[in-house]
Amino acid sequence: xxxxxxxxxxxxxxxxxxxxxxxxxAAQGIRPGxxxxxxxxxxxxxxxxxxxxxxxxxxxIYSDLITPPETVTTEDMVDLIAALNDRDEIDGIxxxxxxPAQVDTKALLDAVLPAKDVDGFHPVNAGRxxxxxxxxxxxxxxxxxxILKRSGIPMAGQHAVVVGRSDLVGKPAAILLLYQNATxxxxxxxxxxxxxxxxxxxxxxxxxxRPGYIGPEMVKPGATIIDVGINRISTRxxxxxxxxxNAKREAAFAKRGSTxxxxxxxxxxxxxxxxxxxxxxxxxxxxxxxxxxxxRAAKMRRGL
Ligand SMILES: NC(=O)c1ccc[n+]([C@@H]2O[C@H](COP(=O)([O-])OP(=O)(O)OC[C@H]3O[C@@H](n4cnc5c(N)ncnc54)[C@H](OP(=O)(O)O)[C@@H]3O)[C@@H](O)[C@H]2O)c1
Numbered sequence: 001x002x003x004x005x006x007x008x009x010x011x012x013x014x015x016x017x018x019x020x021x022x023x024x025x026a027a028q029g030i031r032p033g034x035x036x037x038x039x040x041x042x043x044x045x046x047x048x049x050x051x052x053x054x055x056x057x058x059x060x061i062y063s064d065l066i067t068p069p070e071t072v073t074t075e076d077m078v079d080l081i082a083a084l085n086d087r088d089e090i091d092g093i094x095x096x097x098x099x100p101a102q103v104d105t106k107a108l109l110d111a112v113l114p115a116k117d118v119d120g121f122h123p124v125n126a127g128r129x130x131x132x133x134x135x136x137x138x139x140x141x142x143x144x145x146x147i148l149k150r151s152g153i154p155m156a157g158q159h160a161v162v163v164g165r166s167d168l169v170g171k172p173a174a175i176l177l178l179y180q181n182a183t184x185x186x187x188x189x190x191x192x193x194x195x196x197x198x199x200x201x202x203x204x205x206x207x208x209x210r211p212g213y214i215g216p217e218m219v220k221p222g223a224t225i226i227d228v229g230i231n232r233i234s235t236r237x238x239x240x241x242x243x244x245x246n247a248k249r250e251a252a253f254a255k256r257g258s259t260x261x262x263x264x265x266x267x268x269x270x271x272x273x274x275x276x277x278x279x280x281x282x283x284x285x286x287x288x289x290x291x292x293x294x295x296r297a298a299k300m301r302r303g304l
Contacts, residue, residue: 003274005151005226007284014146014288015059021295022060032298033062034092034118034290035084039077039103040070044232045096052094055287061294062089074104078111085113091298092118094290115301118293126167129175134300136293141173143285144205144226145180147276153203153224155180161198163187163214163263164207169228173205194218206263212242214264216271225275228282229263242266 022032034056038049049065056063068080077099084093093116099105109117114124120138128135148155160182164170174186187197195218198204206214207228219225233239234257242261243249253259262278269275276282 002269002272003151005147005224005274005276005281007147007276007281010147010150011143011284011288013150014285014292015055018288018291018295019059025295025298026060030298030302031060031062031089032091032295033064033089034094034294035064035066035087035090037066037068037077037080037084037093037095039068039072039096039099042098045098049094049096052287052290055291056294059291061291064090070100072100072103074102074107077103077108081108081111085111085116090116091301092116092290092294094119116297118290118297120172120293121168126172129172132179136297137176138168138172139286139289139293140169140207140228140282141176142289142293143282144173144228145176146285146289147226147282148180148203148224151274153274155182155203157181157183158202159183159185159200160203160205161185161187161201162205162207163191163194163198164205164209164228166207169207170205173207173228177203177205208263210263211238211261212263212265214268216265216268219268219271221271222273223271225264225269225272226282227262227264227276227278229261229278230283231261231263232258233261234258 036049036052038045053063053065084090093112095108109121112122114122117125117136120136125135129137160177162170162174165186165188174184177184185197187194198218199220201220201223203224205226211231211233239253249259260279
């Protein structure tokens, strides 16, 4: 039976450690603070931001939720970020993506002070990470490493195949795996014969954004599979393709009219040695690592 890598338990352990650090900082009169910027009314973004703000409250981190309207301009957003850069009680600035089409996302991410860039998206932090200097690393890739480490999955000398090369997930995940001494291959949409490469993976990271794309024929038996994908499916045909005969999922689908599937087909998990479920895997780590980064930013800004 493959081992399920329990994102909830690992995220809870990290949050507990962060809460402990927050307490120690409080004894020195320091309270880490996070500003969360949520533009418009994208339902999924609202859910993500709510869970981030709630985690702050649980851990004793100050948070400020700022909600500009859907019609906001790049200029207004840059002014807002500049004001947050200046606020001393704010250690981390989170801009929930995606932003409306009229807003220049890259300009905004560049406007965040690198020292407050708790998402690790600023080019300065991306460069520092690449150069092996202390940096705020993007939360999802950092969470992947925590899952592997805390589950006792060896990385040194292992062949890690990362499918996806986004600046948010694939690329930084590959760099972090390299620092763990894995032998890393990065694949993307132009990769020829993807299955021939993924079948070589001891550790397979799927960050593609395509429901159930990695099938059982693409997996080496016994491999560790990290499924980063979060894809909502709402048709009966799609549901049956992934979850036919799964009573628990059937009940959830009937209730909500949709469900979530990762980038890996559930049948592929059956071959794995260990895997992260969707939901309940990597996604939970992203919030935990955001909390950890906020405390880290608070300490780094004060030279602690
Ligand atoms: N768990 C979490 O907390 C979390 C956080 C962030 C993202 N996600 C999820 O992770 C997934 C990836 O997110 P992302 O932001 O990295 O997405 P993205 O920016 O759209 O990047 C997707 C990557 O997958 C590659 N790709 C697309 N189709 C492919 C194919 N047929 N074969 C091989 N590679 C292919 C793309 O290649 P090209 O570069 O060649 O186009 C690209 O590099 C999404 O499902 C997203 O919802 C989860």
